[in-house]
Amino acid sequence: MNEKSIVKMNGFAALVIVLVCIVGGAYLIINTLSVGGKVGGFVVFILGLIIATSLTIVQPNQAKVLTFFGTYIGVIRDQGLWATIPFTFKRNISLRVTNFTSERLKVNDLEGNPIEIAAVVVYKVNDSAKALFDVENYEKFIQIQSETGIRHIASRYAYDTYENGGENTLTLRQNSDEIAEVLVHDLQKRLDVAGVDVIEARIMHLAYSSEIAAAMLQRQQANAVLSARKVIVDGAVGLVKAAIDQLQEQEIVELDEEKKAQMVNNLMVAIVSEKGTQPIINTGSIY
Numbered sequence: 001m002n003e004k005s006i007v008k009m010n011g012f013a014a015l016v017i018v019l020v021c022i023v024g025g026a027y028l029i030i031n032t033l034s035v036g037g038k039v040g041g042f043v044v045f046i047l048g049l050i051i052a053t054s055l056t057i058v059q060p061n062q063a064k065v066l067t068f069f070g071t072y073i074g075v076i077r078d079q080g081l082w083a084t085i086p087f088t089f090k091r092n093i094s095l096r097v098t099n100f101t102s103e104r105l106k107v108n109d110l111e112g113n114p115i116e117i118a119a120v121v122v123y124k125v126n127d128s129a130k131a132l133f134d135v136e137n138y139e140k141f142i143q144i145q146s147e148t149g150i151r152h153i154a155s156r157y158a159y160d161t162y163e164n165g166g167e168n169t170l171t172l173r174q175n176s177d178e179i180a181e182v183l184v185h186d187l188q189k190r191l192d193v194a195g196v197d198v199i200e201a202r203i204m205h206l207a208y209s210s211e212i213a214a215a216m217l218q219r220q221q222a223n224a225v226l227s228a229r230k231v232i233v234d235g236a237v238g239l240v241k242a243a244i245d246q247l248q249e250q251e252i253v254e255l256d257e258e259k260k261a262q263m264v265n266n267l268m269v270a271i272v273s274e275k276g277t278q279p280i281i282n283t284g285s286i287y
Contacts (some may be wrong), residue, residue: 006074
């Protein structure tokens with residue numbers, strides 16, 4: 001089932017014809033004494049009523065889908081007053097951009113962690129015939145298929161990258177733009193049958209499920225602490241190396257391996273320690 005245009009004419013011209021037929025037919029029926037005149041007036045009056053059934057009003061960004069005794073005959077997209085085939089059944093369908101927010105879905109991500117996810121889907125109907133005749137209820141169909149697509153995408157990616165991930169690994173939390181593109185592509189394939197264009201689909205809610213939220217928060221905090229510690233240790237090693245090299249280059253003091261090890265230990269403790277260190281000054285021996 002594909003959308004196709006239908007033959008139509010200006011509705012205002014048809015409205016004039018309708019008024020002329022109805023008024024003229026009524027005049028002949030009332031004022032004509034002969035039977036032939038009354039029959040002619042009755043025929044003209046009925047003709048006006050028949051033409052009146054062909055009139056339809058199309059609002060902006062709206063389509064009228066017409067069927068003639070159960071047969072699909074076409075669509076009117078142009079706004080205004082139009083006249084088409086009489087006795088057609090006309091159904092409205094909106095062509096405006098529409099959006100909806102999915103329910104908060106609970107699904108397992110790629111690593112098996114239960115998460116809560118919801119998304120906003122923005123779409124518009126591009127083929128009104130498919131939307132009305134190829135699916136039972138296109139709005140409900142869009143919502144159900146969108147939630148199915150969201151579940152599918154959420155199960156293909158991890159919530160976040162930890163030790164098993166790499167720099168090029170897409171995650172739901174860190175790569176929202178890339179995930180949105182993948183979601184749009186997936187939903188478009190699902191909704192083509194309903195004649196719908198998916199304009200945008202973006203995750204609006206993402207969180208671990210309540211049963212593991214506390215544990216995953218501790219995991220994130222631990223990873224953050226480890227990352228910070230690594231930066232501190234890397235910086236401390238550089239500082240210690242620079243200090244020892246400078247002491248040796250300027251021949252300020254001669255350090256054997258034992259003294260180097262002791263100095264490295266003292267400097268690393270002083271730099272890496274979270275609490276302030278208290279130096280012990282060696283003033284020599286009284287003996």
